[in-house]
Structure formats: C-alpha cells, structure tokens
Amino acid sequence: MSGIDIRHPHALPMAKARKSVEQVAAKLADRFGVTYAWSGDTLGFNGAGVDGKIDVSPDQLHVTAKLGFLLTALKGPIEAEIRRVLDEKF
Structure with a gap:
C-alpha cells in the first residue's frame, strides 16, 4: 500500500x-x-x-492515508488535490 502524509499549518480557532x-x-x-x-x-x-485520518491540532492539520493498489497509481494527483483544498480552506 502507498501512503500520503501531509502536514499543513493553520491559524484558525479549533x-x-x-x-x-x-x-x-x-x-x-x-x-x-x-x-x-x-x-x-x-x-x-x-x-x-483508501483508509486515513485528519488530526486537527491548534496550529496544524496532519493528513495521513493508505491507498489501495488501484489508487496507488493516482497518488500524485490525489496528493496535489488534497494540498489544493487545504490551501483553499486554511
């Protein structure tokens, strides 16, 4: 299984x-x-x-996910979309 591990800072109230x-x-x-x-x-x-979680802390989000065999080939685009949404929302 391939994995995604993204840490994204934020300044929002919890x-x-x-x-x-x-x-x-x-x-x-x-x-x-x-x-x-x-x-x-x-x-x-x-x-x-896909199986994952998003940990919310006072100053960052930590996104982790395990991708199954079929989604492994799409890891790059999936990661890029997650980063885009995080940049937009946070």
Missing part, C-alpha cells in the same frame, strides 16, 4: 478548523462514497481503496 475539515469530508463522501467519523480531534475516513 472549532472553525474542525468545521472546515468536516466540510471537506462531506464533499468527499458525496463525490466518492467515503464514510467518516470524529474521534476526539481526529476525523477518520475510509472508502473503496
């Missing part, structure tokens, strides 16, 4: 950061059938070929 992360997760759920749930300040998500 409540607003969590809300923004949840908005992104909701879009992923609509577009790709990903399911997600919060456990403390960590949003876990999974779907066909």
Whole structure:
C-alpha cells in the first residue's frame, strides 16, 4: 500500500478548523462514497481503496492515508488535490 502524509499549518480557532475539515469530508463522501467519523480531534475516513485520518491540532492539520493498489497509481494527483483544498480552506 502507498501512503500520503501531509502536514499543513493553520491559524484558525479549533472549532472553525474542525468545521472546515468536516466540510471537506462531506464533499468527499458525496463525490466518492467515503464514510467518516470524529474521534476526539481526529476525523477518520475510509472508502473503496483508501483508509486515513485528519488530526486537527491548534496550529496544524496532519493528513495521513493508505491507498489501495488501484489508487496507488493516482497518488500524485490525489496528493496535489488534497494540498489544493487545504490551501483553499486554511
């Protein structure tokens, strides 16, 4: 399995950061059938070929994901899209 590991700084209050992360997760759920749930300040998500989490701390987000075989070939574009969305939201 291939992996994604992105750390992204932010300056939002925790409540607003969590809300923004949840908005992104909701879009992923609509577009790709990903399911997600919060456990403390960590949003876990999974779907066909992906299993990951987003840890929200007061000054950064940490996105980690394991990609299944079929998504491994798309790791670069997936990572680029995650970075683009993080730059847009945070």
